[in-house]
Amino acid sequence: MSSLHEQPLRRRGQREADSGTRTANEQQVSVTDTDTDTDKYEHRRETPTSISTQALEAVEQFDFYDRVIALALTFVSLFTRLYQIGKRDIVTWDETHFGKFGAYYVNRTFYHDVHPPLAKMLVGLGEFLSGHNGSFTYASGAVYPEHVNYTFQRGYVAVFGAMTVPLAYRTCRLLGFGKPAATMAASFIVFDNAMCLISRFILLDPPLLCFTAMSLLGYSGFMAQRHRAFEASWWRWLAFTGISLGLVVSSKWTGLFVIALVGLCTIEELLKMFSDSQTPAATQLRHWAARVLCLIVVPIAIYLASFGVHFALLNHRGTGDFKMPSSFQMRQWGNVVGTQPHEVSFGSNVTLRSHLPGFGLLNANGTRRFPDRDREVIAGGVPGKVVNNWWTLVSANRTWENASAPILHVHSGQLVRLAHINTGHFLRTGRSPPYNMGWDRRVFVDGNKTKSDVWDIWRIVVDREESAKSRGKLRAVTTNFRLYNAVSGCLLQATPASFPENVARKFSEVICTDANTTRSEGTLWNIEQVRDTRLKRVALRSAVKRKFLRDFLWINREMAISNNGLTTDPDKYKQAESSPWSWPLLFYPMRMGPWTDDAIKYYEIGNPVLWWASSFCCLVLYPLQLIYWAVQWQRRQISSRWQAGELLRFWDTTKLLWGGWALNYLPFYLMGRVTYLHHYLPALYFALLLLAFEIQCFVHWYMPPRAIWSVAGITILAAAGVFWMFSPLTFGWERPVAELGHLCWLPWWNVVRDQNLF
CATH class of the missing domain: 2.80.10.50 (Trefoil (Acidic Fibroblast Growth Factor, subunit A))
Known part of the structure; x- marks a missing residue:
C-alpha cells in the first residue's frame, strides 16, 4: 500500500523528467485521476475508502524495534527528569501550594483550591509513600527538614512527566508516523527544557501533561480502529480515551480543552457517518450510544468520583471549611x-x-x-x-x-x-x-x-x-x-x-x-x-x-x-506572569526562585529551537497549507505529488495535532485570570508532534526515502545540543549568573538581569 506516512512519492520534477512530453495542463491532475507512470518511487494508489484491515494493522503494529526505541527514550526521559532532582533542598516556587495540599491529604484536613482534586491527591499519595506525616507546611523558601523525603516526592511526580515520552512515541506510530519521525517527536518532548524543568518539582503539571498525552494516545488508537467498529479492540481504545479524558479534566480544568478536541473530532466523524446513506440507522444509533457512554458518561463519572474521594479523605476541620455551606461544615470533625x-x-x-x-x-x-x-x-x-x-x-x-x-x-x-x-x-x-x-x-x-x-x-x-x-x-x-x-x-x-x-x-x-x-x-x-x-x-x-x-x-x-479572582499583578508581570501572545515566541521565560549568586537558580525556559520551529509550523506553515489546498481542492486540481486519498489522511493527522495546539492555547486569550508560561506546555505537546510530522512530510515530498533517518538524527542531535546548552538552568545553577550571559539569545531575557523591553 502507498501511504503518505510510509511510502515516499517522487517529486514533481522527477515526474516531468520521466514524462518529458507532458503539457502544462497535464502537470496538475484531478483528485479522481489515476497516474499510470511507473518508476522506483511509484506504488499502487488507493482511494480513501480502500483502507483495509491489513493496512490498519500495519499502522497499529508495535514491533520489537518500536519497543526498543520507546524503552530507550523512556530511560533518557527519566534521566533528564530525575538527574540531581534533590539538588535544591528548599521549597521552590509552587511547591509551597501543591506540596502543602498534598500534606492536607495525609493529615485529612479540608482545604480550598482552584483546581480539581485528582492531581493533588496523587501528590498526596506520593507524600504518603515517602513517609511524610503531614506536619510540614511547605512554607515558601523553607528548608526541607530531615524527616521530609522531598527527593522521593519530586521523583514520584517526575515519573508522570517522563511517561509523556513513550506515550508520544506510541501516539505517533498510531497516527501513521514512521519510526524515524516518531522517534523525532518523542525526542522533542525529552529535550524540551521547559517540559523537563516543570517535571522536576512537586507540581500538578506533570500529571496534567501525562493525562493529556494519554487522551491523545487513546483517541489516536480509537481512530486507527474505526473500521473495526464494536470489536473488542475498538471498545478498549474508546474506553481508554474516556478514562484519560476523565483523568485530565479531574487534574485541571484546562483538561476541558482536550475534551473539546476529542468532542469536535467525534462530532465530525458522526456527521460523516450520518451523511452516509449506506450506514443503517440502528448502526448509527449504536455509534452514538457508545460514544456517549465512553466519552461523556465515563469522564463525568471519574470527575465526580475524584470529588467523592476528596470529600471522604478530607473529613477534618481545615482552612477551606469557610468556603463550603454550613451543612457541609457540620460534618467535618472538629468544626465548631x-x-x-x-x-x-x-x-x-x-x-x-x-x-x-x-x-x-x-x-x-x-x-x-x-x-x-x-x-x-x-x-x-x-x-x-x-x-x-x-x-x-x-x-x-x-x-x-x-x-x-x-x-x-x-x-x-x-x-x-x-x-x-x-x-x-x-x-x-x-x-x-x-x-x-x-x-x-x-x-x-x-x-x-x-x-x-x-x-x-x-x-x-x-x-x-x-x-x-x-x-x-x-x-x-x-x-x-x-x-x-x-x-x-x-x-x-x-x-x-x-x-x-x-x-x-x-x-x-x-x-x-x-x-x-x-x-x-x-x-x-x-x-x-x-x-x-x-x-x-x-x-x-x-x-x-x-x-x-x-x-x-x-x-x-x-x-x-x-x-x-486570580488577576494579574503588574509588579510580577514579566517576572513570573506573562501574556499568551508571548508564549509561542518564548519572549518571557520565568525565574523559579531567588536569583542571588549563592542561590541554586532554575529558569523556566523552553528549548528555543523547538519552540520557534513548532510555532512556525502552527502559526505560519500549517495555515498556509490549508489555504493552498483549499484553493486547489476548490479548483479540483491537487498537485500530482498527492495520491488519491492521501490529502484526507494528511488532514486526519494534522487536524488532531494542530487542533490540539489551538484548543489548548487560544482560549487563554479569553481568560481574565493571571497566566504563566507553563500554561502553554499542553499546547506545546501537540505542537512538537506536529513539527515532527511536518518534517516527515517535507522529507517524504522532496527527498529520497532513506533520508528520513539522517534528517531525524540531525534534528534530534540539534535539539539535544540546545537542551544541553540551557541545561544549567534546568538542573540548577549554583554559580553567578553573569557566567550565563551567552544564553541571552533575546536581549530582554532576564537570565542575567531584569530588562523588560516590551
Missing part, C-alpha cells in the same frame, strides 16, 4: 458548626450565611462606608470567619434582646431586628440605591438601641427545614429562610458584585430587592453558628444527610469564583 445549639432564641448571637457561593457570611465593618454624603456603614459579605460576622437576634419591640431573658424561640413570620454586635447598629435598608445595582435598595447598618427605625425590622419566612424536625421554627444550619423588610417588603439578597478596592476590599454587596426573586439562591439564608449560654449544645453531624451533588456543585462554583 457541628457542635452547637440547634435551637435559636431571641437574644442569641448568630452568624448568617448566604446560599450564594462566593458571598460568605453577612458582615459589617465600621470603617467601610458608602462613598456618598450619607456615609452609611456598608453591610456585605466576606468569605472568612471574622469577628464582624456576629449579629444578635432582637425582637421587633426589643423586649427579648437580653441574653439572660427567658428563651423565646423564633418562628417563621415573626418580626426581628438584626443588631450588629461590634458596631451596635441595626441592619437597615432605605430608599437609596445600592452601589452596583441602581434599581434596588442599598443595605447598611445604622441606629442603635436608643435610636431605631422601622426600616430596621425584618420578617423571617422559613423556606424549608432540612432536618427531621417540624418546619416553622428557626434553627441553626438546617433551617433555610428569607428576610423581608417590614416597610418596603423588599427581599434581602446577596449578590456576586463586589465593591471596589478603595471602597470595601474583598466585600460582596448585599441589597434589598423589590423584584420577585424567591427562586434566587441569593435570597436564601441560614444561621451558621449560634452562641447562647441558655441553649443546649448538641452534635449536629447527623442532623442532615450528606447531599453529595449539592456539595459538588457548590465547591465547583467556589473554584470558578476563586479562579476568576
Whole structure:
C-alpha cells in the first residue's frame, strides 16, 4: 500500500523528467485521476475508502524495534527528569501550594483550591509513600527538614512527566508516523527544557501533561480502529480515551480543552457517518450510544468520583471549611458548626450565611462606608470567619434582646431586628440605591438601641427545614429562610458584585430587592453558628444527610469564583506572569526562585529551537497549507505529488495535532485570570508532534526515502545540543549568573538581569 506516512512519492520534477512530453495542463491532475507512470518511487494508489484491515494493522503494529526505541527514550526521559532532582533542598516556587495540599491529604484536613482534586491527591499519595506525616507546611523558601523525603516526592511526580515520552512515541506510530519521525517527536518532548524543568518539582503539571498525552494516545488508537467498529479492540481504545479524558479534566480544568478536541473530532466523524446513506440507522444509533457512554458518561463519572474521594479523605476541620455551606461544615470533625445549639432564641448571637457561593457570611465593618454624603456603614459579605460576622437576634419591640431573658424561640413570620454586635447598629435598608445595582435598595447598618427605625425590622419566612424536625421554627444550619423588610417588603439578597478596592476590599454587596426573586439562591439564608449560654449544645453531624451533588456543585462554583479572582499583578508581570501572545515566541521565560549568586537558580525556559520551529509550523506553515489546498481542492486540481486519498489522511493527522495546539492555547486569550508560561506546555505537546510530522512530510515530498533517518538524527542531535546548552538552568545553577550571559539569545531575557523591553 502507498501511504503518505510510509511510502515516499517522487517529486514533481522527477515526474516531468520521466514524462518529458507532458503539457502544462497535464502537470496538475484531478483528485479522481489515476497516474499510470511507473518508476522506483511509484506504488499502487488507493482511494480513501480502500483502507483495509491489513493496512490498519500495519499502522497499529508495535514491533520489537518500536519497543526498543520507546524503552530507550523512556530511560533518557527519566534521566533528564530525575538527574540531581534533590539538588535544591528548599521549597521552590509552587511547591509551597501543591506540596502543602498534598500534606492536607495525609493529615485529612479540608482545604480550598482552584483546581480539581485528582492531581493533588496523587501528590498526596506520593507524600504518603515517602513517609511524610503531614506536619510540614511547605512554607515558601523553607528548608526541607530531615524527616521530609522531598527527593522521593519530586521523583514520584517526575515519573508522570517522563511517561509523556513513550506515550508520544506510541501516539505517533498510531497516527501513521514512521519510526524515524516518531522517534523525532518523542525526542522533542525529552529535550524540551521547559517540559523537563516543570517535571522536576512537586507540581500538578506533570500529571496534567501525562493525562493529556494519554487522551491523545487513546483517541489516536480509537481512530486507527474505526473500521473495526464494536470489536473488542475498538471498545478498549474508546474506553481508554474516556478514562484519560476523565483523568485530565479531574487534574485541571484546562483538561476541558482536550475534551473539546476529542468532542469536535467525534462530532465530525458522526456527521460523516450520518451523511452516509449506506450506514443503517440502528448502526448509527449504536455509534452514538457508545460514544456517549465512553466519552461523556465515563469522564463525568471519574470527575465526580475524584470529588467523592476528596470529600471522604478530607473529613477534618481545615482552612477551606469557610468556603463550603454550613451543612457541609457540620460534618467535618472538629468544626465548631457541628457542635452547637440547634435551637435559636431571641437574644442569641448568630452568624448568617448566604446560599450564594462566593458571598460568605453577612458582615459589617465600621470603617467601610458608602462613598456618598450619607456615609452609611456598608453591610456585605466576606468569605472568612471574622469577628464582624456576629449579629444578635432582637425582637421587633426589643423586649427579648437580653441574653439572660427567658428563651423565646423564633418562628417563621415573626418580626426581628438584626443588631450588629461590634458596631451596635441595626441592619437597615432605605430608599437609596445600592452601589452596583441602581434599581434596588442599598443595605447598611445604622441606629442603635436608643435610636431605631422601622426600616430596621425584618420578617423571617422559613423556606424549608432540612432536618427531621417540624418546619416553622428557626434553627441553626438546617433551617433555610428569607428576610423581608417590614416597610418596603423588599427581599434581602446577596449578590456576586463586589465593591471596589478603595471602597470595601474583598466585600460582596448585599441589597434589598423589590423584584420577585424567591427562586434566587441569593435570597436564601441560614444561621451558621449560634452562641447562647441558655441553649443546649448538641452534635449536629447527623442532623442532615450528606447531599453529595449539592456539595459538588457548590465547591465547583467556589473554584470558578476563586479562579476568576486570580488577576494579574503588574509588579510580577514579566517576572513570573506573562501574556499568551508571548508564549509561542518564548519572549518571557520565568525565574523559579531567588536569583542571588549563592542561590541554586532554575529558569523556566523552553528549548528555543523547538519552540520557534513548532510555532512556525502552527502559526505560519500549517495555515498556509490549508489555504493552498483549499484553493486547489476548490479548483479540483491537487498537485500530482498527492495520491488519491492521501490529502484526507494528511488532514486526519494534522487536524488532531494542530487542533490540539489551538484548543489548548487560544482560549487563554479569553481568560481574565493571571497566566504563566507553563500554561502553554499542553499546547506545546501537540505542537512538537506536529513539527515532527511536518518534517516527515517535507522529507517524504522532496527527498529520497532513506533520508528520513539522517534528517531525524540531525534534528534530534540539534535539539539535544540546545537542551544541553540551557541545561544549567534546568538542573540548577549554583554559580553567578553573569557566567550565563551567552544564553541571552533575546536581549530582554532576564537570565542575567531584569530588562523588560516590551
